[in-house]
Structures are given as structure tokens and as C-alpha cells.
Amino acid sequence: MGSSRMRMILMAFLLCRTILAEDPYLYFDWKVTYGTISPLGVPQQGILINGQFPGPIINCTSNNNIVINVFNQLDEPFLLTWAGIQHRKNSWMDGTLGTMCPILPGKNFTYKLQVKDQIGSFFYFPTTALHRAAGGMGMIQVQSRELIPIPYDRPAGEFAVLLGDWYNKGHKTLKKTLDSGHTIGLPDGIHINGKSGKVGDNAAEPLATMEPGKTYRYRFCNVGLRVSVNFRLQGHTMKLVEIEGSHTVQNAYDSLDLHVGQCLAVLVTANQEPKDYYFVVSSRFSKKQITSVAIIRYANGKGPASSELPPPPPQHVAGIAWSVNQFRSFRWNLTSNAARPNPQGSYNYGKINITRTIRLANFHGTHEGKLRFGINGVSHQNPATPLKIAEYFGKPELAFINYNLLKDEPPKEMSSSIVTGSVVVNATFRNFVEIIFENQEKTIQTWHLDGHSFFAVAIEYGKWTPEKRKNYNLLDAVSRHTIQVYPNSWAAVLTTLDNAGMWNLRSEMAERAYLGQQLYFSVLSPGRSTRDEYNIPLITNSVVFFWIPQVSTAQSPPYA
Template identity: 50%
Template sequence: MGKMGLRCLVFAVLVLWSFSSMVKGEDDYKYFTWTATYGTASPLGVPQQVILINGQFPGPRLDLVTNDNVILNLINKLDQPLLLTWNGIKQRKNSWQDGVFGTNCPIPPNTNYTYKFQTKDQIGSYTYFPSTFMQKAAGGFGALNVYARSVIPVPYPKPAGDFSLLVGDWYKTSHTALQQILDSGKSLPFPDALLINGQSQSSFSVNQGNTYMFRISNVGLSTSINFRIQGHKMKLVEVEGSHVVQNMYDTLDVHVGQSVSVLVTLDQPPKDYLIIASTRFTGNVLNSTSVLHYINSVSPVSGPIPDAPAGQFDWSIVQARTFRWNLTANAARPNPQGSFHYGKITPSMTIVLANSAPIIGGKQRYAVNRVSHIDPDTPLKLADYFNITGVFSLTAIQSSPSDGTPSLATAVLPTSLHQFIEIVFQNDEDTMQSWHLDGYDFWVVGFGLGKWTGASRESYNLVDALTRHTTQVYPKSWSAILVSLDNQGMWNLRSAIWERRYLGQQLYLRVYNPIQNFANEYDIPNNALLCGRAVGRRH
């Protein structure tokens, strides 16, 4: 080889090395070892048992970057099986890591399981929590934040600080006692309190004149919240992975399972101010207050607690319609290449899901289209992979409401990979509902009163509707979403209100492709736990 050829070869090697180094730098591997144990905390002034992750309540904040590869070894030291689910993380081609009964065998006590997933093409504020039994009522939850890669700009200056606020209703009663109440056929009582970051009161220190990010997540079991900061405006900048039109708000409704991110500029006189979260749409209003402490504060908190909006449902619907997608922001989001616009596609399927609260066998249950879901002895994902018959049927639940007697069944709806579908959540009850779809975000295109009909589509926002993973459904109302089924797998569609989910208000979307292709879905992990009728199967 001549000198010129050698130089070309060296140059090519250097270019490839440089490129691979950049790729490696952008797609880092992050390793974690977490241990779940019981511990004692006193969030309401009385010692009670809680679930700790690495000794922390709430659990550790998981800070990641777009496209990070996460290797997380979870050691279960509880006396019950355990799964963590990553609320809002899309798990691209990887429902094996979803962390719910339908996809994973629970981790038995005194054993471990290593989750392996990537935050592919995502940014935003998310959470994690136990999906097994009623463990969420005892803790085990935490914040999961995905930051944009350095090469992708965000549509606001870098804030001076970044706070995660986990807000949720709380019981003095243990999670096992709450489970016994539900198992006996009764509903849960009203919560005892509302907590922020597992405390009845906390403090956040800030510098006057600076702007801070506040990530607010509703990690509760049942109640919507209203969030506000005394004397300060909030600029909404991100909702569950989508940059939004940056409107200013005095107060924000955040429903069960939802997360929002706001920027707050500390432009008030130097004193302490209240941070307030209140239960919404409840007869008995619970308040939780924390302190926004200016570091140069000259006086403590003073004045009454600012009230939540009095308009209730009408006010909340109006606000929800102001949450709009920022179409000019360059960030990780659905369809980042702009190959299609959601509003110009005709859905190939419409699914209408009507929730109800029937009594079945003398016990309180919750249902969708007359079916109250029960988990089988074998995770649906394993049954599908190993072709185990008799675990579920694709005809157990219908894709639209019908008359008849409610029943218990394993609810799975068949769909196909690359379908573009419309899902309508019909709420004929007097209570607030909240629905979440694992593995996806979706366009929330409409809210409306009464019964949904085909004519309701005339009110849809087909221009800049927000994408998110959880949507509220107001009483005696409907909410409509559009979903691009680009993520093969078995995905949990559930009520985010945990009593309802535990007692059957959930189902699974089987997003199916008959041809096994690793470009569409990863193979079963080597460390997959096997249980039920999958025990002894080889993979």
C-alpha cells in the first residue's frame, strides 16, 4: 500500500472512531442497583410502614438523557412480589420491560430482576411506581426525568434549578389493609391527607431574580389536584414529553398519573411564599402546603392560602383546551421527522370504552365495556410468545359498549402494528376519571359533555393537539385520543385511579405483527422471569 493509500486508511479509521465515540457519548449506558425494603416514616406525624427504594421515601430521582440505555437491577426485599412500571416511558419495541402483570412475572421476595430499556427519542417529566397489588399506596414511587441531548435545543433558557414535586393523596392505613378492603368488595375511604414529596410540608430554597423549573406529578391513588404558588405566575413549558405553547397560569389542574413542567421566575419581594396543592372535585378538600423560600427572605409565610378556582369542571375543561403542542420546538417527540401530521390521517379503527362500576358476585368491581379485567396465571406477553392457549381470548371484550350483564374476564383488544386508531373514553358516571396507555403517547384531540357520537369529531383539535400518556375524562363526558400504533407488544390501557385499576378497570392492547422481526420488536430477554404456564419453557 502506498503512502497515499495508507493516509486514506488512517483517515477513514479516525473518522469511524470519531463517529463511534460521538454515538457512544450520546447513547450512554447508565447502571443502577435499587433495593426495595420496608421502612418507617411519619409523613402525617405518626410512624407508619412505607416502601423504600435504597432507603429513600419517595424513591431516588432517576435523571436520564434522551437515548440513554438504562440497566437497573431491582432487588426485592419485600414480603410480596414486586414490579416497577415506568410511567410514560415508551419502551420502544420492548414491552418486555413494561413492569405490569400482563407483560412481566413479578419479582419474588428475596430475588432480583434487571430492567434493560432505552429512553429512545424522549424528553420530559415522568414517574415510576409499583404496579403490583396496592403497593403504590405505601410508596416505592419516584421522579423520572429525561433531559434533552446537548445537540438538541430546548425552547427556553436553562433554569437556575430543577425541582421535582411528587404530589399525591395518602392514607394512614397500610397498603395491605387497603387491599383487604378492596378484596372484601368495598370501596376505599376518602384519603387522610395530601403529600408533596412524601411530606406534609417541605421547603424549596431559591435565589431572587432567577428562574426555576418545577416538575409536578400527581402520584396519588384517586384525586385530581390543583397546584399554585402564592404570588407567582407559572409558565407551562412541557407536559409528559411534549413541549407546549408557553402560556402563563396562576393555577394548574393535574389529574391522577399526569405530569407537567413549569418555569417560575422569582420576581417578588424577598420573603417566603406558600406552595399549595389541593384535592380537586372533592367534597372534603385536602390541602398540602410547602414553602418557597427566598434565600434573602426577610419574613416568613403570611396571608391566607390562595383558593383553587371555583369553576370546578367547566373551568378545568377550559384550561385543558389551552394546553397545545409547540409545533416549532425541536425536541424528541412523536414523529420527529415530520413524515405525517396526525390531523390529516383517517383512523382505521375506532374504539369506544365506557367505564362502569358494577357489583359482580356481591362485590364492588369496575369494568370497561361490561368486562372487569382479571389477571391470568401467566403474563399475556409470555402466553403470546410461547403460544400458550387458554390464557386469553381476543373476543372477551368488545371495542364498543353494548347492553348486557357485566362479567369477569381477561380483557385483550386486538390491533395491528402501524394502525392509526381513535380511542374514545366515555364516562357516564358522576366521578372524575383518568386513563393511561403504557408504551405510547397519544394526541388528546377532544373533550366533550354527554355522549360521544361521530358528530363529536367536528370539535376535535386536528392542528396542535397535545401529546401525552394520560388523559382525564370529566364526569358525564368523553375524551378522545388518536394513537399511532408504532410500538409492537402487549400494552396496558388502564384507569390511573388505582382502586378502579385494581378492581378491573383496565385492558391490554395487543399490537400485533405476525412476522417476527427484530426491527419491530426485541426478542425475549435472556433474564426474563417465567411463571404460571410459562415455567420450564426455553427462550
């Protein structure tokens, strides 16, 4: 009897340990330095992480805790953000200038993240100055837990591919150009994992090597500054399986558009003659088309890649229609699991009542004779005190926060003279919100929302009206965190603002975000409960996390 009782106590103890056990931790030490890189064959100063460009791949599993100690060995402040990682209850670690102070030269900071209930393809990149133009970015691969099956056979391997436009001018030169009130213009080329290949260079190191007959997963992210791209693999089709953390209906494509800041994953089967093939990336919707290639090699294959490249999709008006139709073909896989056992389609977002509609129109103009970009007539400026910290201490005036500066709809006539300020929009916790992105400019836009995913329910040409809601996809729109908006068009997304914190909504075009095309949503928990949002971390390592509030009338750079 005593032995039986002891066994019961031991089993209860082990059960409690199992229930209370934390999810696994992954630890990283990163040194951020300058180094010489040549993405387009021209040597220039780049930003390396542990001596690498692109930076180290974070390969983790859903619900893992990730601890990254970042040492800033540059000569200027530095921050990293984690595009698409939702930081549940923890905008303190979001890595934007509205939520935290940058890491000063010679200092370090430890990011503590959790990929809570997430799977999929994401990336990290710098948010300070114009550091994104110099590197400092890498892939984040969030795998499914062993107990949660993925909706396709496990691939034989996977390849992480960062691609995007590139400028031969250094990041400091580009920043000076923007600060002087001018645009940085068109890029010089396209890189694929930090390199730019040419047809005929068959001695180049392959981007990937595949065994004949096997299927591989490729993860792609457009980490460029302004240009949408299209990619295709010579002689092969690509089966789309994931977009920004959501399993998709598995359609096959000959080529795919990928807009700035977006990520997706495809399956490729090595079912062709064993030889080399070109992976081709070309620009979309830009005045001049630029192209780069890389080699995909079959193991033990014989023969170089054919110089006849697969053609790009149509450009200009026909190209926009082609791209919109491709967007509409992307569908959420309602029967598959995501990061949890329940099917993705169990969340019936189309049956939820919209509580607020916010219409956001991008535009450009001048302020004090210099180029600025904005939203609804307002251009965001980062104050000396991070917005989140000023709000936390109940001193919004320290960060010049005016919650009424930006209205929920654009003015009827957009003035070319821009109002500047700290753009913060008050949001009600757990409200279901409709956001309309309106683009009456001649260039394509891409938008990203930190801390949340949204349902991309519609993209259409022309102007949005309430009657357009009848065209929304309210069944299986993909849950994602970026959305493109074509020239003279609009896009609609639906989201539940259920993640308390201060969250950045920005243009993914680095030039536009730097010059003010962004805002912050303040999502406050009722009663400021720590069940909904973590408390402020006061000191981490040698870096004081918060800025001691001092009233100032100057809008100086946000240095802690």
C-alpha cells in the same frame, strides 16, 4: 501516498466507530425495603427504595440506556413500571402483570430501558398489589441532548415534586378492603414529596430555594390513588413548558389542575420580594376538599410566608367547566424541537385517516357479590401466566385470553353484573386508531396507555357521536400518555399503534385498576420480526423471566 491512504483508513474507521457507537449507559442498584414513613404525620409502613421515599430521581438524557438492578427485600412479590417511558420494541420490561412475572421476595431483576427519542417529566411506581399506596415511586427527568435546543433559556436549576392523595391505613389493609368487595373510600390528606405541611409551620424544611431574579424549572407529577389536585404558588405565575414529553405553547397560569398519573413542567421566576412563599395543593372534584402546603424560600430572604393562601378554582359544575377550558388552552408547540431536530409540528396527525374507532366506557358493578370495575361490561383479571408470555409461546389458553371478550363499543345497556376475564384487544401494527373514553359515572377518570403517546384531541360534556369529530383539535393537540374524563363527559385521543408488544391501557385510579378497569393491546409485528420487537429475555440475573406453561383452570395470583 501511503501516509495519505493510512489517514483515510483511520478516518473511515473512526467514522464507523462513531456511527456504530451505542448511546450512553446509566447503571443503578436499588434495594426495595419496608420502612416507617409519616406523610400525614401518622407513622406507617412504607416502601422505600435505597432507604428513600420518594425514591431516587432518575436524571437521564434522551436516548440513554438505563439499567436498574432491583432487589426485592419485601415479604411479597414486587414490580415497577415506568409511566410514560415508551420502551420501544420492548414490552418485556414494562413492569405490568400482563407482560412479566413479579420479582419474588429475596430475588432481583434487572430492568433494561432506553428513553428512545424522548424528553420530559415522568415517574415510576409499583404495579403489584396496592403497593402504590405505600410509596416505591420516584421522578424520571429526561433531559434534551446538548445538540437539541429547548424552546426557552436553560433554567438556573430544577425541582422534582411528587404530590398526590394519601391514606393513613397501610397498603395491606387497603388491599384487604378491596379484596373483601368494598371501596377504600376517600383519602386522609395530600402529600408533597412525602410530607404534608400546614400554614404557620415556617420552620419546616423548604420544598425549594430560589436565588432572586433567576428562573427555575419545576416538574410535577400526581402520584396519588384517586384524587385530582390543583396547585399554585403564592405570589407567582407559572409558565407551562412541557406536558408528559411534549413542549407546549408557553402560557402563564396562576394555578394548574393535575389529574392522577399526569406530569408537567413549569418555569417560575423568583421576581417577588425575597421571603418565604407557600406552595399550595388542594383536592379537586371530591366530596371534601383537602389541602397541603410547602415552603418555597428565597435565598437570604427575610420574612415568613403570608397566611393568606391563593384561593382554589371553583368546584363542582363550574369547576369542571374551568378545568375543561384549561385543558383546551394546552397546545403543542409546533415550532420547537422535541427529542429530535425536526419540529414537533412536522407530524401532521390531523391528515391521517382513522382506521379503527374504539369506544371504551368505564363502569362499576358486582361479581360474586364483590365490587368490581370494568370497561364495556368486562372486568380484567390477571391470570397465573402473564399474557405476553402465553401469547409468545402460542398458548393463549394458558392465560385465558379471549381476544373477542371486549367489543369496540360499550353495550347499549350496562349490566351491574360484570363479566370477568383476561381482557386483550388485538391491534394491527401501525394502524392509526381513535379511542373514545366515555364516562357516565359521577366521578372523574384518568386513563393511561403504556408504550405509546396519543394526541388528546377533545374533551366534551355529554355523549360522543361521530359528528363530534368536527370539534377535534387536529392541528396542535398535545402528544401525551394520559387523559382525564370528567363526569358525564367523553374524551377522544388519536394514536398510531406503532410499538409492537403487549401494552397496558388502564385507569390511573389504583382502586379501579386493581379491581379490573384495565385491558391490554396486543400489537403484533408482521412476521414477528425482531426489527419491530425484541425477543424474549429468558434469564436475567437470578430470576427466571418466563413461567413454564402449565394448563390450569384456576385464576390464581400471577407469581412466577
